[in-house]
Amino acid sequence: MSSKTVKPVMHSAAWRISLWATLAFACGTMLVFIFLHRFVSSDIRQRTNAWLAGEVEVLGDVAEHTPKDALYDRVVSEVAELAGKEVPNRLRSEGHTNDLVFFLQTAGDGAQTLWVGAGSGEPYLNAIRKQPFPPDEPQDVRVAGSAIPFRVVALQIDDGSRIYLGLSERDELRVLRNLRFRFIMLWLLLVLLGFAIVFYTARRMLSHVRDITEAASRIGHSELNARVPMSARNDEVAHLARTLNRMLDRIESSMHQLHTITDALAHDLRSPMTAIRGKLEMSLSAATHGEQAEPIVAAIEELDRLTEFLNTSLDVAEGKADALRLSRSEIDLDELLHVMVDLYEPSMSEKNLHVTLQSQGPVRIQADAALMHRMISNLFDNELKHVPSGCSIRLSLAVEEDAAKLTVEDDGPGFAPEVLPHLFEQRVKGKQSSGHGLGLAFVEAVTRAHRGGVVASNREGGGARLTLTLPLGRVIDSSLPIEMTVSGAGPDHR
Amino acid sequence: MRLLLVEDELDIQTFLRNSLEEAGYGVDVAGNAAQAEDMAKQSPHDILIVDLGLPDRDGISLILRLREMGISAPVLILSARRSVDDRVRGLEQGGDDYLTKPFALAELLARLRNLLKRNSPAAGEATRLRVQDLELDLLRREATRGGLVLQLTPQEFVLLEYLCRNAGRVVTRSMILDKVWGMRIQPDTNVVDVHIYRLRGKVDGKGQQPLIRTLRGVGYVLKDR
Numbered sequence: 001m002s003s004k005t006v007k008p009v010m011h012s013a014a015w016r017i018s019l020w021a022t023l024a025f026a027c028g029t030m031l032v033f034i035f036l037h038r039f040v041s042s043d044i045r046q047r048t049n050a051w052l053a054g055e056v057e058v059l060g061d062v063a064e065h066t067p068k069d070a071l072y073d074r075v076v077s078e079v080a081e082l083a084g085k086e087v088p089n090r091l092r093s094e095g096h097t098n099d100l101v102f103f104l105q106t107a108g109d110g111a112q113t114l115w116v117g118a119g120s121g122e123p124y125l126n127a128i129r130k131q132p133f134p135p136d137e138p139q140d141v142r143v144a145g146s147a148i149p150f151r152v153v154a155l156q157i158d159d160g161s162r163i164y165l166g167l168s169e170r171d172e173l174r175v176l177r178n179l180r181f182r183f184i185m186l187w188l189l190l191v192l193l194g195f196a197i198v199f200y201t202a203r204r205m206l207s208h209v210r211d212i213t214e215a216a217s218r219i220g221h222s223e224l225n226a227r228v229p230m231s232a233r234n235d236e237v238a239h240l241a242r243t244l245n246r247m248l249d250r251i252e253s254s255m256h257q258l259h260t261i262t263d264a265l266a267h268d269l270r271s272p273m274t275a276i277r278g279k280l281e282m283s284l285s286a287a288t289h290g291e292q293a294e295p296i297v298a299a300i301e302e303l304d305r306l307t308e309f310l311n312t313s314l315d316v317a318e319g320k321a322d323a324l325r326l327s328r329s330e331i332d333l334d335e336l337l338h339v340m341v342d343l344y345e346p347s348m349s350e351k352n353l354h355v356t357l358q359s360q361g362p363v364r365i366q367a368d369a370a371l372m373h374r375m376i377s378n379l380f381d382n383e384l385k386h387v388p389s390g391c392s393i394r395l396s397l398a399v400e401e402d403a404a405k406l407t408v409e410d411d412g413p414g415f416a417p418e419v420l421p422h423l424f425e426q427r428v429k430g431k432q433s434s435g436h437g438l439g440l441a442f443v444e445a446v447t448r449a450h451r452g453g454v455v456a457s458n459r460e461g462g463g464a465r466l467t468l469t470l471p472l473g474r475v476i477d478s479s480l481p482i483e484m485t486v487s488g489a490g491p492d493h494r
Numbered sequence: 495m496r497l498l499l500v501e502d503e504l505d506i507q508t509f510l511r512n513s514l515e516e517a518g519y520g521v522d523v524a525g526n527a528a529q530a531e532d533m534a535k536q537s538p539h540d541i542l543i544v545d546l547g548l549p550d551r552d553g554i555s556l557i558l559r560l561r562e563m564g565i566s567a568p569v570l571i572l573s574a575r576r577s578v579d580d581r582v583r584g585l586e587q588g589g590d591d592y593l594t595k596p597f598a599l600a601e602l603l604a605r606l607r608n609l610l611k612r613n614s615p616a617a618g619e620a621t622r623l624r625v626q627d628l629e630l631d632l633l634r635r636e637a638t639r640g641g642l643v644l645q646l647t648p649q650e651f652v653l654l655e656y657l658c659r660n661a662g663r664v665v666t667r668s669m670i671l672d673k674v675w676g677m678r679i680q681p682d683t684n685v686v687d688v689h690i691y692r693l694r695g696k697v698d699g700k701g702q703q704p705l706i707r708t709l710r711g712v713g714y715v716l717k718d719r
Contacts, residue, residue: 263575267547270574274596275505281599282509284711297711307596308680314576342649343675346688373677381683 014206018199025198026191033183040179044172045151049138052153055083056165060155063105063163073114076105080116080165087167100168102150104128108160117166128152128164141166148173208237216244224252255323262314269310277303312438315371319445326368326449328473333363333397333404336376341395344380352389358396363404366473367450375446378439379408379466387412391463399472403452406468414458423456443468495610496520498539500530500556501572502549506595510543513599519606527551527559534565541610543602545572546582554581557590568609570602600664600713607663625661625718628697628705630654639697649674650693657706657716666713690714 009015062079066072084101102117102124110129115121127143133154141152150166157163208231215228227245231238280300287293318324341357348355383393387410394409415423424444440456443466447454452470459465497519501507507523514521522539524530527548534542542560546553557569571582571592582592591605623630627640635651637644646654653674657665667686671677690706698704707715 266576267574270595271503271506271547274574275503275509277596278506278509278513278599281712282513293710300711303596304680305682308682311576311680339675339677343671343677343685343689346692347683347685350688370678373679377677377679377681380685381681384683384685 012203012206014199014202017202018195021198021202022191022195025194026187029187029190033187037176037180037183041172041176044175048151048167048169048172049153051087052138052151052165052167053136055086056153056155056163059083059103059163059165060157063161064157064159068159076114077103077116083165084116087171100170102164102166104164104166106162106164113161124150124164124166128154133162133164140169205235205237209240212237212241212244219248224248224255255321258318258321258323259325262318266310266314270307273303273307309438312374312442316438316441316445319442319449322448324371324445324449326371328366329369330364331367331369331372333365333372333406333470334359334361336372337395337397337406340376340380343377344384347384348393351384353384353387354392355383356392356394358394360398363397363399364472365404365450365470367470368446371446371449375443378442382439383408383410387464400469402472404470404472406470408466408468409459409463411459411461411463414462414464415456417458420456420458424454440466495541496522496537496539497606498522498524498530498533498542498567500524500527500543500548500553501545502526502547503545506545510602513602517603525549527553527556530556531559531563534560534563539565539567541567541606541613542569543572543606544569545574547574554585557585568613570605570609572597598666598668598712600666601669604660604663604665604669623655623658625658625716626703626705628658630658637697639699639702644696646693646696650689650696653689653693654697657714661716662718664709664713664715669713 059076059079063076066075080101080103083103087100099118102121103114104112104117104121104124105114106125107113112121112125115124117124123144123146124141127141131139131141133139133152136153136155138151138153140149142149148168148170150168152164152166155163155165208229212228215226219226219228227248228241230241230245277300280296280303284293284296284300287296315324337357337359341355345355387393391410391412394407396407396409398405424440440454444454447468447470450470450473452468454469455467457465457467495518497514499507499510499514499521501510501523502525507525511521511523522533522537524533527550530544542557542565544553544557548556553571553573557571560569569585569590571585571590572595573582573592574595586592591609593602593605621631621633623632628637629639630637630651632655635648637646637651637654653670656670656673668678668680670686670689671679671681690708694704694706697706705717707717709715
């Protein structure tokens with residue numbers, strides 16, 4: 001089947017489903033990661049703060065109780081350096097602990113009195129002076145010339161001096177950066193994996209749906225005995241297939257029922273009609289006088305009209321239910337129309353109607369020959385009966401987009417506006433019409449059974465126009481007649 | 495000519511038997527498939543008429559059974575069904591013919607004749623047809639009456655040829671539509687009559703004895719004497 005052309009993946013439902021699912025998944029995992037990150041970083045900070053608070057307490061004690069003599073600076077410095085060796089979250093012990101930790105003591109006037117740390121204490125003191133320092137609350141301090149902030153805690157000593165203990169946040173940030181990097185990598189991996197899994201699953205599920213759709217569209221109205229594929233599983237898709245098949249069962253059975261009824265009706269009426277016709281014919285051959293024969297002749301003609309009416313009614317009824325049975329063969333519409341024009345031309349010119357046929361050459365379609373013949377003859381009968389004498393009838397046949405298009409136009413009075421919308425219904429006919437009002441309903445039934453259609457309109461310049469479209473059915477239906485032979489023979493003889 | 499009629503409807507049976515006997519056939523009648531099988535075994539028949547809707551068996555299976563029994567006489571199938579069954583179409587290709595009910599007697603007789611003709615060794619195809627003073631040259635597609643050439647369209651010639659081939663026998667409108675235009679249709683306008691009327695205007699000139707006769711309610715006949 002040609003419908004299996006691969007559509008771009010981006011337009012498939014599986015693509016959209018996996019895109020949305022992945023988006024939701026990505027947002028969810030991202031939220032979890034953000035939460036974890038916050039938790040970890042606040043935990044690290046708390047540990048830093050606790051260490052700072054403990055150490056500054058010790059240093060404060062030492063600074064307070066060490067006599068202010070020549071040894072004071074050395075004692076305090078050593079204690080401070082010692083503290084610097086027990087830094088929390090330390091990643092590497094390269095011996096450069098002094099650039100991670102600093103100790104600063106200022107006098108009551110704010111001047112630096114003691115500095116333990118890397119380089120000069122001056123920039124640190126400047127940075128500290130810029131912001132207020134409530135006691136016991138560690139602050140982030142950005143030192144000029146250093147990209148990484150320090151966590152600094154201050155302590156007021158009773159002698160009026162202040163001590164500051166600072167810890168670089170370098171290791172803390174590095175831990176968090178590592179964590180973030182791993183998070184992101186893991187997250188990307190999860191999202192991609194999630195997308196792949198969802199896409200694969202959705203595609204598999206939806207491929208069943210696609211199979212079902214394709215099968216269902218193939219089934220159409222001529223292959224009603226076919227069914228959509230069922231899967232062994234018991235999911236929604238299998239349910240869909242089962243439901244569709246049950247529906248098809250019901251449609252097939254009501255079609256079969258309809259055929260049984262129409263066939264039985266036709267059969268039950270035709271047998272007595274045959275007998276009546278036979279008897280009429282026998283009495284006609286026995287009748288010697290014209291006066292005797294006349295009513296018999298009229299009765300025979302009535303009976304023939306009744307038979308034709310019965311046939312057409314049942315065809316129209318089946319056509320309306322999309323149940324008209326076709327036995328397709330190749331027909332050249334161009335040839336058929338020429339033969340029809342040939343057949344009808346004398347009657348037309350007798351009524352002073354002028355008929356022309358425009359056709360570019362053979363138009364071959366796969367159609368039911370008997371129905372086509374009757375339909376075209378119906379169209380001609382219709383024109384012959386309804387178009388007033390002196391008018392012209394123009395037929396044109398062309399091929400448009402894989403369909404044959406037949407247009408029948410005349411310059412008569414056209415369709416009455418009140419009839420036009422109901423033209424293809426049974427028993428609708430113009431006021432002066434003498435027929436059964438089945439002609440156009442039959443035309444519609446036949447075109448419809450061939451998956452075509454008919455449109456009626458009034459021409460702008462006056463007159464009626466009927467446009468019939470009949471699919472050529474070359475590609476799709478090339479295999480149909482054989483299948484239909486198989487399926488068509490079944491129901492009739494059960 | 496022995497004919498076996500297999501038909502269960504009594505009314506149809508009676509009028510068919512009468513009409514067929516009148517047409518010169520010796521008619522055996524069977525009311526169901528079993529009876530038909532027996533009768534076919536007892537004596538040979540030249541032709542069979544089989545109704546599809548038999549009470550005991552399907553007409554087609556009866557025909558297939560008879561073929562298995564070695565009976566090769568042609569069969570005219572009568573069907574009251576609407577659509578022509580594909581299996582009937584298959585039989586039609588095998589040399590048999592079908593007719594849907596109700597039918598005109600003339601058409602039944604014509605189809606029987608055709609089937610019998612098909613079954614007999616083909617006589618050399620004539621190139622000229624002659625009915626009274628009407629003469630058709632089938633090769634030159636020319637018709638003359640009393641030596642005078644008739645100005646006929648190709649279609650009119652085909653129509654006249656069909657009438658001539660059936661000279662003396664009734665042809666119905668549906669037979670004409672089928673054989674001349676190749677369509678099994680029932681127009682509810684008098685298209686065939688107009689063709690005949692025109693043809694008659696050319697064939698039956700003033701002062702000549704009319705050849706084409708209308709049998710109202712039945713069809714047309716080209717008089718052969």
